[in-house]
Amino acid sequence: xxxxxxxxxxxxxxxxxxxxxxxxxxxxxxxxxxxxxxxxxxxxxxxxxxxxxxxxxxxxxxxxxxxxxxxxxxxxxxxxxxxxxxxxxxxxxxxxxxxxxxxxxxxxxxxxxxxxxxxxxxxxxxxxxxxxxxxxxxxxxxxxxxxxxxxxxxxxxxxxxxxxxxxxxxxxxxxxxxxxxxxxxxxxxxxxxxxxxxxxxxxxxxxxxxxxxxxxxxxxxxxxxxxxxxxxxxxxxxxxxxxxxxxxxxxxxxxxxxxxxxxxxxxxxxxxxxxxxxxxxxxxxxxxxxxxxxxxxxxxxxxxxxxxxxxxxxxxxxxxxxxxxxxxxxxxxxxxxxxxxxxxxxxxxxxxxxxxxxxxxxxxxxxxxxxxxxxxxxxxxxxxxxxxxxxxxxxxxxxxxxxxxxxxxxxxxxxxxxxxxxxxx
Amino acid sequence: xxxxxxxxxxxxxxxxxxxxxxxxxxxxxxxxxxxxxxxxxxxxxxxxxxxxxxxxxxxxxxxxxxxxxxxxxxxxxxxxxxxxxxxxxxxxxxxxxxxxxxxxxxxxxxxxxxxxxxxxxxxxxxxxxxxxxxxxxxxxxxxxxxxxxxxxxxxxxxxxxxxxxxxxxxxxxxxxxxxxxxxxxxxxxx
Numbered sequence: 238x239x240x241x242x243x244x245x246x247x248x249x250x251x252x253x254x255x256x257x258x259x260x261x262x263x264x265x266x267x268x269x270x271x272x273x274x275x276x277x278x279x280x281x282x283x284x285x286x287x288x289x290x291x292x293x294x295x296x297x298x299x300x301x302x303x304x305x306x307x308x309x310x311x312x313x314x315x316x317x318x319x320x321x322x323x324x325x326x327x328x329x330x331x332x333x334x335x336x337x338x339x340x341x342x343x344x345x346x347x348x349x350x351x352x353x354x355x356x357x358x359x360x361x362x363x364x365x366x367x368x369x370x371x372x373x374x375x376x377x378x379x380x381x382x383x384x385x386x387x388x389x390x391x392x393x394x395x396x397x398x399x400x401x402x403x404x405x406x407x408x409x410x411x412x413x414x415x416x417x418x419x420x421x422x423x424x425x426x427x428x429x430x431x432x433x434x435x436x437x438x439x440x441x442x443x444x445x446x447x448x449x450x451x452x453x454x455x456x457x458x459x460x461x462x463x464x465x466x467x468x469x470x471x472x473x474x475x476x477x478x479x480x481x482x483x484x485x486x487x488x489x490x491x492x493x494x495x496x497x498x499x500x501x502x503x504x505x506x507x508x509x510x511x512x513x514x515x516x517x518x519x520x521x522x523x524x525x526x527x528x529x530x531x532x533x534x535x536x537x538x539x540x541x542x543x544x545x546x547x548x549x550x551x552x553x554x555x556x557x558x559x560x561x562x563x564x565x566x567x568x569x570x571x572x573x574x575x576x577x578x579x580x581x582x583x584x585x586x587x588x589x590x591x592x593x594x595x596x597x598x599x600x601x602x603x604x605x606x607x608x609x610x611x612x613x614x615x616x617x618x619x620x621x622x623x624x625x626x627x628x629x630x631x632x633x634x635x636x637x638x639x640x641x642x643x644x645x646x647x648x649x650x651x652x653x654x655x656x657x658x659x660x661x662x
Numbered sequence: 663x664x665x666x667x668x669x670x671x672x673x674x675x676x677x678x679x680x681x682x683x684x685x686x687x688x689x690x691x692x693x694x695x696x697x698x699x700x701x702x703x704x705x706x707x708x709x710x711x712x713x714x715x716x717x718x719x720x721x722x723x724x725x726x727x728x729x730x731x732x733x734x735x736x737x738x739x740x741x742x743x744x745x746x747x748x749x750x751x752x753x754x755x756x757x758x759x760x761x762x763x764x765x766x767x768x769x770x771x772x773x774x775x776x777x778x779x780x781x782x783x784x785x786x787x788x789x790x791x792x793x794x795x796x797x798x799x800x801x802x803x804x805x806x807x808x809x810x811x812x813x814x815x816x817x818x819x820x821x822x823x824x825x826x827x828x829x830x831x832x833x834x835x836x837x838x839x840x841x842x843x844x845x846x847x848x849x850x851x852x
Contacts, residue, residue: 432825480790521794568788
């Protein structure tokens with residue numbers, strides 16, 4: 238634990254130029270699997286320590302409990318050096334060993350293997366040869382591979398998080414940024430004096446959509462290509478232009494417009510620019526989110542009084558209420574398999590993230606904080622990232638769907654809000 | 663219990679109760695409809711503060727609960743540019759009527775003047791839902807001004823939700839200060 242903390246602190250020190258997100262695991266599973274990530278040979282001379290990044294990734298999933306290197310009786314770097322008994326003694330169920338060798342080209346050769354202590358078998362052995370600039374990518378790819386091998390679920394360590402920051406001490410208080418899922422490698426997409434809201438990813442992860450009030454304080458929805466930074470204004474009607482969400486096929490955008498006098502859900506065809514109004518109700522209808530089938534949307538509506546979650550069929554436009562627990566349920570997201578809805582639920586004046594099992598009909602609150610908002614599900618369905626407050630400042634936290642794992646991502650300066658987890662990239 | 667016989671306090675209390683009992687729907691225009699009958703029908707009359715004596719409001723303690731309808735927040739002239747709202751409400755507070763009538767009169771007398779009514783919400787609840795709630799506040803103020811006879815072309819509304827707080831704390835009083843509509847003169851400022 239101490240070693241991990243040191244690792245994180247060191248990583249931040251190296252990159253002080255950017256306000257990176259630091260990630261802390263505050264609650265892991267009691268049955269987390271003990272795993273020994275042996276420090277890779279040559280890692281301390283490399284610009285990024287791949288073994289440390291892999292260890293931090295696995296720890297952050299909450300499903301693995303890394304064993305400190307100081308407890309290890311031997312430190313193998315390949316299969317020949319592996320003594321299973323040394324790891325059995327310290328309670329490790331799995332061992333990751335590897336090496337980093339600098340190449341004449343300036344790049345690195347990264348080799349590693351995953352060993353099962355119980356069966357005394359090598360499960361994975363791989364070699365990568367990345368340029369130095371891609372060592373973090375390789376580390377996350379290794380984490381993904383190991384996670385999938387051991388859990389059967391694809392890892393989401395190579396994904397990104399898109400979010401809005403607010404710091405009123407700077408000239409452009411509102412900023413749109415994205416970072417690796419571990420908070421590193423922050424890139425600023427937009428800086429503005431006016432609010433930026435509701436960022437979201439295209440299904441292929443190449444583009445984003447967001448609401449910006451940069452045009453004389455009036456809202457518009459923009460689509461931006463992350464690689465080329467080219468962007469288009471796709472919606473700037475009178476009234477609200479809000480809550481964009483990409484359809485699973487990437488061809489349409491669901492959004493909220495009040496151009497007819499009242500917030501309603503619309504669908505914008507991104508090719509033909511045709512606009513279809515989907516809801517007709519005097520109440521507030523907003524926060525649409527596509528279900529994986531591409532035929533239905535879930536959204537927030539006040540048609541029964543307070544906000545509740547509804548499901549809409551985009552073909553016949555029929556609407557059915559989905560949430561029934563309590564008087565405030567809003568801003569839902571859905572797991573990739575369509576099995577769970579996650580949304581903001583108010584109870585006793587506190588706002589928490591709730592998970593509704595659509596098949597069993599059960600509902601659970603999975604956070605203990607207050608003022609939780611904007612839950613966004615990881616592309617492998619394992620975790621939900623959301624905005625909350627820590628001592629009066631907006632921060633991001635993540636929780637597993639079953640509530641057993643919690644991870645904090647405190648920001649160094651200003652507030653962080655509205656996280657959107659990318660698809661697999 | 664001096665305050666119980668203070669008619670001003672009674673008025674405020676009535677406003678509080680009215681706000682509490684009303685549900686925030688677009689149909690709720692009771693406040694503005696009532697005002698239509700009380701409208702001053704002589705628009706050319708200058709906006710001199712004819713009320714000879716300003717009531718002494720110092721005896722009414724300002725709390726987070728009565729903040730939106732507290733006389734100290736409204737001076738009855740176009741100098742007041744912020745209208746506050748009760749929690750989960752888009753009812754224009756009675757204490758703001760005189761101020762809004764002053765803005766209406768000014769706008770009617772100055773056709774070049776344009777206002778943007780900027781709706782805001784407190785931080786509780788989800789962001790886009792708060793945008794929708796704050797739009798209802800801006801539209802309630804717009805409706806009030808329209809009933810007074812202000813031209814639609816002189817008014818635009820924008821909904822900021824919780825994105826542009828006036829107070830940055832997290833207390834009930836901070837929230838009361840953030841549930842508001844700002845009257846922003848885009849041209850022809852008084």
